[in-house]
Amino acid sequence: MKIKAVIFDMDGVLVDSEPVHFQANKSLFAEYSKRYSLTHVKEFTGQRIVEEYAKLQKRWSLPDSVNRLVQKRDQLFKSLIENTLELAPGALELLQFLKKKKVPVGLGTSALSWYIDFVMNRFGLREFFPVIVGSDHVKQGKPHPEVYQKTGRALGVAPESCVVLEDALTGVAAAKAAQMICFAIPGIYTKQLDYSAADKIFPDLVAVKNHLAKLI
Structure with missing residues (x-):
């Protein structure tokens, strides 16, 4: 396994954002008397917000x-992340390690700019x-491989030499469809799902x- 680049997903991998x-x-849909539950998290994790909504x-x-709906949700989300969003454990140390080793790094995410x-x-x-x-730069969201194909091309590294770090099954599917190596880091809401499509599974970064x- 020759690794020449590492591509991070953002939500649930780079930042501890899933909660x-x-x-x-949950707050948004409660306004419409609808219950957004962990079942929905498992169903939609990794998809673009527009597609989910x-x-x-x-x-x-x-x-x-x-x-x-997206506008209202973004307002709620922005108010929450100001005080609660944190880097995922080990994220900065991993980035510093890759920089020291001169391994190219990219971000391929369903998030908006x-x-x-x-x-x-x-x-x-x-x-x-x-x-x-990001989501603004592609026509098709995960599990379509476009986001990772585009990131890999911009890094100038062949797909088989890229490792993608993912927490979502849709992201794992996108990485494998892009012919890349995929390391899965299941989230707190999705760890019981089947990540066997990933090349390896890890508890954290x-x-x-x-x-x-x-x-490396």
Whole structure:
């Protein structure tokens, strides 16, 4: 296994954001007397918010448009992340290790640009990510491989030499469809799901760093 680049997903991998997303979604849909539960988290983790909300808007026959739902949810989410969002354990150490080893790093995420910018600026991570591909930069979201194909091409590394770090089954599917190696880090809400499609499964980024140290 020759690793020449590492591509991070953002939510649930780079930042410990899944509980914040859950709270924002739960609060939003409570306004419509709908219960957003962990079942929905498992169903939609890794998908673009517009795609998730289009399905829920239709399923629940909600009166507001998908765009309006996303706007309201973004307002809730922004108010929450200001005080609660944290880097995932081991994230900074892994990024510093990869930089020291001169391994190219990219970000391939379903997140929108405003949120990516918030994370990069909040935690001072811009220097680690010369290539960033978000939801605004692709036509098709995960599990389609476009986001990882585009990130890999921008890094100038062949797919089979790229490792993708993912927490979502849709992301694992996207990475494998892009012909890349995939290391899964299941989240607190999804750890009981079947991640057998990933090449390896790790409990956190600390374990990922320890493993990569043997390969790079």
